[in-house]
Amino acid sequence: MPDPSTQARAVTAHGPPRAPVFSPAAVAASCAGFVLIGALQALYGPAIPGLRREFGLSPSAAGLGLSAHFVGGVAGVLLFDRLYGRIGNRHLLGSSHLLLAVGAAGFALAPNWPLALAAALLAGLGFGGIDYGLNQLFAVGFGHRSTAMLNILNAHFGIGAILGPALIGAAGSGHHPAVFLGFALAVLPLLLCLRGVRDRPPHPRDPEPGGTAQPEAPARSLGSVLAMFVALYVLHVGIEAGVGGWEPTHLESVGYGAGAAATATSVYWLMMTAGRFLVAPLALRFSAQAVITVSCAGMTGCLLLAAVPGLAPYAYAGVGLFIAPVFPTGLPWLHRAAPRAHRAGAVVIAASMIGGVAAGPALGKAIEGAGTRAVPLLLAGASAVCLAVTLRLIRATRPRPTHDRPA
Known part of the structure; x- marks a missing residue:
């Protein structure tokens, strides 16, 4: 059992217990x-x-x-x-x-x-x-x-x-x-x-009791890190809205009835909701970087499979499952990587809303030239870019190795 002086030092090190937010x-x-x-x-x-x-x-x-x-x-x-x-x-x-x-x-x-x-x-x-x-x-x-x-x-x-x-x-x-x-x-x-609701939440870089502060992106690369997060969110929400908006049209173009296409689209949204509940316990064991990397790779693969007519409804359901964690999982990663950029969260969330609005016209223009059957391949291309951006972000936010200096 620790003596009182040890307990006092522990309280001093971490401060008084924080009230929950x-x-x-x-x-x-x-x-x-x-x-x-x-x-x-x-x-x-x-x-x-x-x-x-x-x-x-x-x-x-x-x-x-x-x-x-x-x-x-x-x-x-x-x-x-x-x-x-x-x-x-x-x-x-x-x-x-x-x-x-x-x-x-x-x-x-x-x-x-x-x-x-x-x-x-x-x-x-x-x-x-x-x-x-x-x-x-x-x-x-x-x-x-x-x-x-x-x-x-x-x-x-x-x-x-x-x-x-x-x-x-x-x-x-x-x-x-x-x-x-x-x-x-x-x-x-x-x-x-x-x-x-607590009026003043902790700073995102503040360590939790018993924990350590998270690494921050180097100051000189902060702008590029934020730009990559914005790109990730704009593309991800554009893919999310693109599948929701164009899945029925694509499925009808490859031979499915209107009712079956509408049902498959509902399943896509349902799988997205289920995916967020399913990933919650996984997020306690795996890093945000790992979760988002698997998500982007999975949704890219599913979108490629959606180009096969017989697999398309099931592949779109898989897209919903894999795309689900990207939006909520990226925010804590952003706050840890750029805690000094106080407006970072607002920028990426606002950008995601703009991406959702712009996705329809942009994808529609691309479909005019490529045809309706190209919908999953066009979206797979955007998803592959999401994966590439995620891998770049992992490298950009990786903490630099430190070398012990002699005393």
């Missing part, structure tokens, strides 16, 4: 919040027929609702990052939840399309604040468990993305205002759980 209730509320923002983002597409009837819109005009949401999301990420550390986390998260609720309710009740777009922008602002804020806090708030917790958090986003369209389908697109309003009301109880 999240209480158990706040962790549960955070996961519930990600279910809601996943559902809200997925509601706009299925609501388009009802929006067209209600406001007399063309298909392209009705699609502006999701665009306004994404524009607000990027602004919300950048605004939260600007205020992060200056205002308590509880106030920032509370404001983001309120913006989401008010925006969703406004979209449901708007008497005309311009007001509905303004409400979608407002909801997107809250969406971006919640998305970035909780990802940022989970990335630094659980020590060596942060990667696992981030995968669990983002898996709940996938649950919402599956539930949202299902609810619109059950209620009918003409009843989309009631669904949006229901989600707005569901956000409000989560505000009560924000008291369990």
Whole structure:
């Protein structure tokens, strides 16, 4: 049994025990919040027929609702990052939840399309604040468990993305205002759980009790490291959105029926959600670098297999499983590699949103020249670049060997 002086030295070395960043209730509320923002983002597409009837819109005009949401999301990420550390986390998260609720309710009740777009922008602002804020806090708030917790958090986003369209389908697109309003009301109880969020989380480089600080990328290579993370996130989200958007078209072009193609796409999203739950225990045993390398290699291989018509539906399901951990697993790696770049997390998350928006037009342009059957090969090329970027990142963030100097 250690003597009192030994215990005193241990407390001095590590400081007093840190208060947890999240209480158990706040962790549960955070996961519930990600279910809601996943559902809200997925509601706009299925609501388009009802929006067209209600406001007399063309298909392209009705699609502006999701665009306004994404524009607000990027602004919300950048605004939260600007205020992060200056205002308590509880106030920032509370404001983001309120913006989401008010925006969703406004979209449901708007008497005309311009007001509905303004409400979608407002909801997107809250969406971006919640998305970035909780990802940022989970990335630094659980020590060596942060990667696992981030995968669990983002898996709940996938649950919402599956539930949202299902609810619109059950209620009918003409009843989309009631669904949006229901989600707005569901956000409000989560505000009560924000008291369990610590206002000032630890710095990402602070060692956990009994642990050691993580290596940081050399200052001269910090810019290139951030650029590689941005490339990884833009490409990864572009592939994610590209598969989700073009898988049905590709499967129909190689002989599958519309129903089978739609079902296979649903399985893709389901496998992505399941993959994040499955990787959580693995993230406690393997490094983020190893997880992302295997993920990029796996999704590249599956996309190549998707070019074989008989294997395509199963290969796309494999893509969902392998791509699942990349987004949440990369954030703790980024924070350890570049802790002095305070805006790094905001830059890569905002870039990922832009990548999701740009993926559709960019891939569509490529398909015009190569044909629909080339969809998996085009995406496999982008995935191979993701793998190459990951390997470069591993080399760039590897700690330099140190040599003991004589005393």
